[in-house]
Amino acid sequence: MDTERAAPDAVAAPTKPATIYDVARVAGVSHQTVSRYLKGYEGIRPATRERVEHALKALDYRVNLAARSLATRRSNRVAALVHDIVQVGPSKTAQGASSGAHEAGYVLDFIALDFRDRTAIDEALELINRQDLAGVVALSSTDDMAAAFAATDFRMPAYIVPEDEDDDDLASDDPLTVHGHGMKVSVDHLVELGHRRFFYIAGPTGWSSARNRTAAYHFALEHHGITSLGQTEGDWSPASGYDAAQRVAVHTDATALVVANDQMALGAMLALEEAGKRVPDDVSVVGFDDIPEARFFRPPLTTVRQDFDLQGRIAFGRLLQLIDGPGAYTAPPNVPDLVVRRSTAAALRA
Numbered sequence: 001m002d003t004e005r006a007a008p009d010a011v012a013a014p015t016k017p018a019t020i021y022d023v024a025r026v027a028g029v030s031h032q033t034v035s036r037y038l039k040g041y042e043g044i045r046p047a048t049r050e051r052v053e054h055a056l057k058a059l060d061y062r063v064n065l066a067a068r069s070l071a072t073r074r075s076n077r078v079a080a081l082v083h084d085i086v087q088v089g090p091s092k093t094a095q096g097a098s099s100g101a102h103e104a105g106y107v108l109d110f111i112a113l114d115f116r117d118r119t120a121i122d123e124a125l126e127l128i129n130r131q132d133l134a135g136v137v138a139l140s141s142t143d144d145m146a147a148a149f150a151a152t153d154f155r156m157p158a159y160i161v162p163e164d165e166d167d168d169d170l171a172s173d174d175p176l177t178v179h180g181h182g183m184k185v186s187v188d189h190l191v192e193l194g195h196r197r198f199f200y201i202a203g204p205t206g207w208s209s210a211r212n213r214t215a216a217y218h219f220a221l222e223h224h225g226i227t228s229l230g231q232t233e234g235d236w237s238p239a240s241g242y243d244a245a246q247r248v249a250v251h252t253d254a255t256a257l258v259v260a261n262d263q264m265a266l267g268a269m270l271a272l273e274e275a276g277k278r279v280p281d282d283v284s285v286v287g288f289d290d291i292p293e294a295r296f297f298r299p300p301l302t303t304v305r306q307d308f309d310l311q312g313r314i315a316f317g318r319l320l321q322l323i324d325g326p327g328a329y330t331a332p333p334n335v336p337d338l339v340v341r342r343s344t345a346a347a348l349r350a
Contacts, residue, residue, distance in 0.1 A: 018059035021150040027055035031150070031160075077107050078319065079128055081138040083115045083145055087236060088263075088291050089209070089308055090139055093161075096312020097137055104320060106134065113145065121148045129155045137161065137319045142206050157322035161315045178311075178336055179209065182304035183216035183258075184223075185338040186286045189302070190256045191224050194347035195284060199254035200231035201244045201264055207236075213260045213288065229254050234264045242267030250275035255283060255347045262287040262294045262303055269297065269343070280345035290339055300341035310334050 020038070024031040029048055037044060037052045044052070055061075078101055082094045094110060101108035111128065113121050125148065128136065135157040140146040149160050190198070200217050203210030214231070221228055232248045234240030241264025249257055250271055257272070259265035265287035269279050277283050279299060287294060290305035310332065317329035 018061045019150075019153070020061075022059055023052065023055045023061055026059060027051040075132050075134040076105060077109060077132070078134050078316075079109050079111055079131070079136045081111050081113055081125075081128070081136060081149075083113045083139065083142070088261075088289060089306070090141060092308035093139060093312040093315065096309035097316040098312070099309065100313035100316035104316070106316075108316070113148075115142045115144045118144065118148060121145070122151075125149075125152045129153075135159070135319045135323050137315050139315070141209060143208065144206070146208070157319065159315065159319040159322055161318075178306060178334065179212040180216045180219070182288060182306070182336045182338075183213060184220045185336075186258060186288070186304055187217070187220035187224065189338055189340065190258070190284060190286065190344065191226070193284065193344060195256035196226055196347070197229055197252075197254045198226060198256045198258060199229050199249050199252050201241060201249065201257070201259045201268060202231055202233045203260040203264070204233065204235050210260055217258055234260070234267075236261055236263060238263045238267035240264060240267065242271045244268065245271035246275070250277060255349065257283050257285045259285065259287050262289045262291045262297075262301060265301055265303070265343075266293075266297055269301075280343050281348065284344040284347070286344060294339075295341060297343070299343050302341045302344040303339055304336050305339050306336050307334060 020031050020034040023034045027034065027048075028051060033044060033048060034052055034055075037049065080094055080097050080101075082090060084090050098108045098110075111124065113124055115121070121144075129152075133156050136154055136159070138145075138149050138158065138160045140149050140160050146160070149158075152158075187198075198221060200214070202214045202217075205211060218228060229252050230248065232244045234244045241259060244264070245257070245268035249268065257265075257268060259268055265285055269285055272279055272283055272285070279285050285301065287301050287303035288306075289308075290303045294301040294303050311334060314331050314334060317331055320329045
């Protein structure tokens, strides 16, 4: 959480032009908050706004004019920095960014980075900075990737795709956030069916989306005055969902199991079945993402549908704003919806 504290009265002059990450560090807020301030966002708390303004002034922050001048060379190549594209979300988001680039007349080059190898990441980013690119769009789903991008002084316009919900100034159920809204409609649906005993299988804590979904889950339960019976963690894979459910979830008296993604939900449902618990008669299960296979699960999975293609297009559109100015792109609304299938039903016991 964003705690109230005074910004320092004096800040040592940086050795290179300050970035929004420098401003965020000095102000004690997230870089998303600084970005919103610079874009004129009005929903920032006054105390936070004051700290950001103080940091901007102390660091003599200026827009990177050198990067913008590079864009005037009109290179039609952009780079997408991606990782772990075997996962559905990163893969489909990257595809959406590619489609958006193509429609805008740009060629998008995918550069896959191994988020487990920081040295290799830094070497790749150094090589990227030597390229004649119109810009870079970077997917930063994990803490390690976000740290690597934050430490890079990109020499061209660069849009680091944020996890907006991992921001001190947004409520965990903010309707403008994917995870906040998604978890809210999931929990609301289960509560309407009479469920009061919930258990949660979370994604890996090194992923900001996993932490955001966990926070949103607990926030949504608190809204209804419900406390979760517990939670355990997987790694997004069906095997980890199976292990998590077999190890913990099947031993609780939960009637509702909320799972941070569909693949883990698949494994969890098998573990429930093997433990003699019927879905949805004994336990209702809700996933997240609505992967193409979700409607073919046994039973078909109730889940939150995310438009990953749209998320990728929006990411490229934000980069286009950095290249050509704010008027170059207007982002459409991106609100997930709950797809109700046969894995959820009315609670048979309160």
